[in-house]
Amino acid sequence: KAGVTQTPRYLIKTRGQQVTLSCSPISGHRSVSWYQQTPGQGLQFLFEYFSETQRNKGNFPGRFSGRQFSNSRSEMNVSTLELGDSALYLCASSADTPNTEAFFGQGTRLTVV
Amino acid sequence: AQSVTQLDSQVPVFEEAPVELRCNYSSSVSVYLFWYVQYPNQGLQLLLKYLSGSTLVKGINGFEAEFNKSQTSFHLRKPSVHISDTAEYFCAVRILTGGGNKLTFGTGTQLKVEL
Numbered sequence: 001k002a003g004v005t006q007t008p009r010y011l012i013k014t015r016g017q018q019v020t021l022s023c024s025p026i027s028g029h030r031s032v033s034w035y036q037q038t039p040g041q042g043l044q045f046l047f048e049y050f051s052e053t054q055r056n057k058g059n060f061p062g063r064f065s066g067r068q069f070s071n072s073r074s075e076m077n078v079s080t081l082e083l084g085d086s087a088l089y090l091c092a093s094s095a096d097t098p099n100t101e102a103f104f105g106q107g108t109r110l111t112v113v
Numbered sequence: 114a115q116s117v118t119q120l121d122s123q124v125p126v127f128e129e130a131p132v133e134l135r136c137n138y139s140s141s142v143s144v145y146l147f148w149y150v151q152y153p154n155q156g157l158q159l160l161l162k163y164l165s166g167s168t169l170v171k172g173i174n175g176f177e178a179e180f181n182k183s184q185t186s187f188h189l190r191k192p193s194v195h196i197s198d199t200a201e202y203f204c205a206v207r208i209l210t211g212g213g214n215k216l217t218f219g220t221g222t223q224l225k226v227e228l
Contacts, residue, residue: 043203102214
């Protein structure tokens with residue numbers, strides 16, 4: 001069974017640009033969550049999508065958005081990039097049953113210069 | 114809201130020595146508890162989880178954790194560590210109902226195993 005796949009693994013963008021990150025969950029998982037990891041703030045929840053609908057949202061500005069497709073693949077977009085957006089972005093997929101756990105991808109390392 | 118506290122940001126330990134990584138949580142509702150490990154430039158890997166039942170939970174790589182409801186703690190232990198256990202460890206909680214799959218993480222503990 002393939003794991004969670006995130007693409008690309010590394011990205012370098014310039015301030016003011018926008019970026020789109022992709023996540024393919026484990027087959028059969030309909031829940032996809034996104035997290036931002038930085039040395040200063042640790043792991044912060046961005047949002048969760050389930051069956052193409054945003055189910056939960058963290059405390060991030062509107063520049064951070066996401067979506068989920070009918071095949072459960074998810075994308076997150078960051079517009080008007082700031083230096084502080086430099087981080088490791090992690091995607092997690094879950095089977096959405098009560099006793100399940102989240103499975104994480106290897107992440108996308110975004111560097112904003 | 115839930116919160117997770119990992120008091121130790123770094124824990125140095127010699128190989129083959131025992132180790133305990135501390136985790137305390139705060140929540141007004143019942144939660145599931147997890148420990149994840151992260152190796153450099155990697156995602157998170159689940160070590161173990163507490164959902165219900167026995168308060169002593171065994172995980173992968175010889176790790177175990179004990180859920181203590183009265184002290185709201187979920188400390189991670191290993192009786193004898195190996196060099197390969199050097200990594201960052203995260204404690205996390207998820208509420209039982211109404212929160213979807215949102216995880217709230219602690220700030221992490223860097224375990225450094227030395228020869």
